[in-house]
Amino acid sequence: MTDAIIRTHDLAREYQMGAEIVRALRGVDLEIQRNEYVAIMGPSGSGKSTMMNLIGCLDTPTAGQYWLNGVEVSQMSEDELARVRNREIGFVFQTFNLLPRASSLHNVELPLIYAGIRAKERRDRAVAALESVGLSDRMDHKPSELSGGQRQRVAIARALVTKPSIILADEPTGNLDSTTSEEIMKVLADLHQHHKQTIVMVTHEHDIAAHAERIVTLHDGKISSDSRKAA
Amino acid sequence: MPLLEAVRLALGMIRAQKLKSFFSLVGAFIGVTFLIGVISIVNGMDRYMREDFAAKLFGVNTFTLRYRPFVHTGDVSEEEWRGWLRRPKLREADFHAIRDALDPEVLVGIESYNQVEVVVGQKRSRNIEARGVSDTYFRIRNYDMAQGRTFTPLEVEHGANVVVIGSEVAEKFFGDVAPLGRTIRVAGFPYRIIGVAKAQGRVFGQSLDKFVIAPYTSQIKKAVNPHLIVDGVIVKAPTLPAMQAAMTQVEAVMRTRRHLRPGQDNNFHLETQSDVLDFWTKFSKILYTALPLLVGISLVVGGIVIMNIMLMAVSERTREIGIRKSLGARRRDILSQFLVEAATLSTTGALMGIVTGIGLAKLVDLTTPLPSSVSLNSILLGIALGIGVGVIAGVYPASRAARLDPIAALRFE
Numbered sequence: 235m236t237d238a239i240i241r242t243h244d245l246a247r248e249y250q251m252g253a254e255i256v257r258a259l260r261g262v263d264l265e266i267q268r269n270e271y272v273a274i275m276g277p278s279g280s281g282k283s284t285m286m287n288l289i290g291c292l293d294t295p296t297a298g299q300y301w302l303n304g305v306e307v308s309q310m311s312e313d314e315l316a317r318v319r320n321r322e323i324g325f326v327f328q329t330f331n332l333l334p335r336a337s338s339l340h341n342v343e344l345p346l347i348y349a350g351i352r353a354k355e356r357r358d359r360a361v362a363a364l365e366s367v368g369l370s371d372r373m374d375h376k377p378s379e380l381s382g383g384q385r386q387r388v389a390i391a392r393a394l395v396t397k398p399s400i401i402l403a404d405e406p407t408g409n410l411d412s413t414t415s416e417e418i419m420k421v422l423a424d425l426h427q428h429h430k431q432t433i434v435m436v437t438h439e440h441d442i443a444a445h446a447e448r449i450v451t452l453h454d455g456k457i458s459s460d461s462r463k464a465a
Numbered sequence: 466m467p468l469l470e471a472v473r474l475a476l477g478m479i480r481a482q483k484l485k486s487f488f489s490l491v492g493a494f495i496g497v498t499f500l501i502g503v504i505s506i507v508n509g510m511d512r513y514m515r516e517d518f519a520a521k522l523f524g525v526n527t528f529t530l531r532y533r534p535f536v537h538t539g540d541v542s543e544e545e546w547r548g549w550l551r552r553p554k555l556r557e558a559d560f561h562a563i564r565d566a567l568d569p570e571v572l573v574g575i576e577s578y579n580q581v582e583v584v585v586g587q588k589r590s591r592n593i594e595a596r597g598v599s600d601t602y603f604r605i606r607n608y609d610m611a612q613g614r615t616f617t618p619l620e621v622e623h624g625a626n627v628v629v630i631g632s633e634v635a636e637k638f639f640g641d642v643a644p645l646g647r648t649i650r651v652a653g654f655p656y657r658i659i660g661v662a663k664a665q666g667r668v669f670g671q672s673l674d675k676f677v678i679a680p681y682t683s684q685i686k687k688a689v690n691p692h693l694i695v696d697g698v699i700v701k702a703p704t705l706p707a708m709q710a711a712m713t714q715v716e717a718v719m720r721t722r723r724h725l726r727p728g729q730d731n732n733f734h735l736e737t738q739s740d741v742l743d744f745w746t747k748f749s750k751i752l753y754t755a756l757p758l759l760v761g762i763s764l765v766v767g768g769i770v771i772m773n774i775m776l777m778a779v780s781e782r783t784r785e786i787g788i789r790k791s792l793g794a795r796r797r798d799i800l801s802q803f804l805v806e807a808a809t810l811s812t813t814g815a816l817m818g819i820v821t822g823i824g825l826a827k828l829v830d831l832t833t834p835l836p837s838s839v840s841l842n843s844i845l846l847g848i849a850l851g852i853g854v855g856v857i858a859g860v861y862p863a864s865r866a867a868r869l870d871p872i873a874a875l876r877f878e
Contacts, residue, residue: 292791292871313795320793331788331875335481347470348793392792 238301239399239432240266240289245298245308246455247284258284260455261298266400271426271433273443276452283404285452286436290323290402291315303399320348324393328405330385332377332392338364339373342392349396363391367421383414390421394431401425403435407442419445471802475809478778489774490814492767493854497815497847500760501822501839506829507752509837514745518668523738524606526708529576530555530563530698530715534734552732554694557681559722560599563698566718570703571711574601575681577696579689581652583677585638593634595651597681597689603629605701608678613645613660616680624682628656632664633674651677652688667834708737764850767811768858775807775862786866787874800867807859808852815851819844 245262248255258281266272276282287293288300291307294315300308307318324345325331332341342360351359364373367387377385386406393401403422407415423445425431437443451459479486523529533549557575564573581595602608603615608629616627628649635644644658656679665673679685681695690696700715702708712735719733779786786799794802826837 287872290791292875313797316790316793316795316798319791325791327875331784331791333785333788335477344789345792348789348795348798396793 237268238265239268239270239303240264240434241301242288243299245285245288245295245300247281247288247293248296258455259288259295262452262455262457264450264457266432266434268432269426269430270448271423271446272435272448272450273446274434274436274450274452275438275440275443276458277438280452281455282436282438282452284455286402286404286434289400289434290325291318316348320345321396322399324396324398324401326386326389326393326401326403326406328408330377330382330389330409332385332388334377337374337376338369338380338388338391341377341388342395345392345396359395360391363395364388366394367391381414382410383417386410386414386418387421390418390425394425400432400434403433405437406435407437407439415442468801468805471805472809474802475806478806479810479813485774486810486813489771489810490767490817492763492765492770493811493814493851494767494818494821496760496763496767496854497818497851498821498825499756499763499818500847500850501819501843502825503752503756503759504843505822505826505839506835506837507749507756508840508843509826509830509835511745511749512838513834513836514742517666518741523736523741524699524701525738526703526705527605527699527701528708528712528715528735528737530559530700530719531696531734531736532732534736534740553723554691555696555698555733557693557695559719560695560698562722563700563715563718566714567700567711568707571707572601572605572701573599574605574699574701575599575695575697576602576699577681577686577689577694581685581688583634583638583652584650585647588638590637592675594676595685595689596676596678597683597685597695598678599681602678602699605699608665609663610660611663612643613658615660621680621682624680624684626654626656626683627659627679629660629662629678630658631662631674631676633672634677635661649677651679651685654684654688656683656685712737760850764854767814768854771807771810771855771858772862774810775803775859776865778806779803779862779866782866783869783874783877786869787871787877790869790871791875796867799869800863803863803866804856804859807863808855811855811858812848812851815847815854818851819847822847 242262242264245259245264246257247259248257262285274282274285284293288295291302294310295308298308299306302318302322307315310318333344339357339360342363343356346356346359361370361373364370367390369384369387369391372380372384377388380388406422407418410418419442422433422435426433433446435443435446443449448460448462450457532552532554560573560575567573575598577597578594580592582589582591583593600616600618600621608615610629611632613629615629616625620627628651630644630649638644638649639647644661647658648655649658650656656677662674667673686692700711702711715735716731720731723732725731789799823839826839829835829837
């Protein structure tokens with residue numbers, strides 16, 4: 235075992251849909267190293283959302299193991315998973331998922347509140363995170379007062395503020411136009427290059443996936459290809 | 466999540482949804498208003514009854530021997546009533562016997578009274594209470610003189626036609642003229658005014674200052690009672706135990722004088738301020754039983770409203786719950802967030818209720834003779850009930866929120 239941040243072994247997830255059992259993942263072996271930038275691709279129904287939920291510790295597998303940062307998380311309780319999410323994972327969602335009534339600053343502070351960090355430090359770190367995504371002048375704005383690109387940058391700041399092991403981006407440009415998409419991809423690329431941030435991105439768009447240095451493609455709940463860009 | 470953070474969040478929620486919040490805190494508001502208002506008013510009345518009413522009319526550590534109860538509570542049967550009227554009246558000789566039997570430090574006095582006509586010059590009044598008393602009466606009843614003096618034992622012994630008048634009588638008949646030394650006709654008998662008592666005030670709107678007091682041995686006796694008969698023998702002891710001892714002694718003296726055999730009931734009555742307070746205690750007990758019922762009903766209704774509002778809030782904010790969970794909120798973080806929100810709602814209602822209740826009590830204080838006073842305890846109880854109702858009403862919605870699946874909650878539209 236090298237410097238793997240994510241390692242799964244024979245990871246499987248089944249859902250009970252009425253009388254039917256849907257096998258969304260059927261044994262996935264995946265290893266992602268620190269400082270990698272990985273895109274997970276696949277057509278709809280390929281299991282990439284399920285994969286993303288499992289990697290993000292929002293869900294637990296029905297079979298197989300998952301080690302995050304060397305710790306097996308596949309058997310953890312809900313509250314233990316919440317702690318792992320808080321410390322290890324920074325989510326960036328397609329729909330931004332910001333609290334509509336809260337300011338940018340408060341949105342970014344939120345994960346630090348659950349980490350039990352004091353108000354003063356919380357504020358300082360949130361301000362720094364917003365500055366790093368170029369939104370220092372939008373801290374008191376509510377999401378409804380921001381453009382789509384700005385909202386997604388708030389979400390990235392929120393993902394960064396806890397200094398997570400990985401940033402997990404779920405279709406991060408799905409709700410953005412192409413110019414803004416490029417802008418957001420630049421922010422992510424910058425995080426990866428200059429801050430050695432590990433990024434796992436789920437997408438179905440090839441040109442977006444092309445920003446990553448490794449592309450894992452899922453098909454019918456299994457990995458069908460795993461290709462690395464030449465460095 | 467720290468409590469303060471949760472409360473701030475909850476207050477923000479209340480501000481954001483004013484109308485909905487208003488409805489949800491109305492129950493707690495009404496309940497606590499009742500609580501504070503009624504407790505204050507009843508407490509005020511209670512103090513009034515004990516400190517003003519009972520003390521003014523009866524005096525502290527004082528009891529009165531009468532041939533029958535003057536103050537009674539509950540139903541008195543026809544038969545019982547006739548029995549009371551058949552009893553022998555008290556006589557002056559009883560007074561002497563009692564005074565001789567008791568310690569010198571215990572004050573014993575006579576009191577007889579009747580409504581009589583009082584005339585000064587052209588002015589006359591029919592509803593003035595004339596009292597025939599012994600010289601000790603003023604000390605027993607704590608009557609201080611505004612002008613002049615009380616009568617001496619010698620004046621009582623001789624049946625002198627001297628009189629002490631109440632402040633309202635002085636006001637009514639003399640106005641600005643000094644009453645001392647002037648003549649006043651009490652039930653037709655001329656009396657010389659030697660003193661004016663300090664104002665006693667009012668009890669339930671009734672003046673305590675419309676009286677003339679003369680020696681029981683003077684001519685007034687013909688107007689108030691048959692010869693040698695007295696209405697009451699008043700006894701004032703320095704302390705409560707001394708009063709209780711005196712009551713036992715008086716009972717023994719009277720039983721001997723009336724030749725009562727052991728086992729035979731007393732055919733006289735010893736009246737203390739507890740007789741009148743008994744009545745009040747029964748009444749306030751009814752109020753205190755009805756109060757929790759009223760408060761309880763409005764709090765239960767308020768709690769149900771809060772529970773429904775919170776259930777609505779949980780489903781409206783499913784997405785928010787999902788977001789919070791994805792960012793690391795544990796079940797108990799979500800649970801406490803919604804519990805605190807429910808408690809903040811009801812506590813806000815309770816605080817408003819406290820303010821309104823205090824206002825109500827003040828209003829009663831200003832517009833009626835009742836000195837209603839808000840006790841700290843009832844305020845604390847109000848706050849505690851507010852928090853309690855919120856927490857209880859919030860448990861079910863909050864636990865539903867806490868149990869939401871983060872993935873489903875995040876996808877919720």
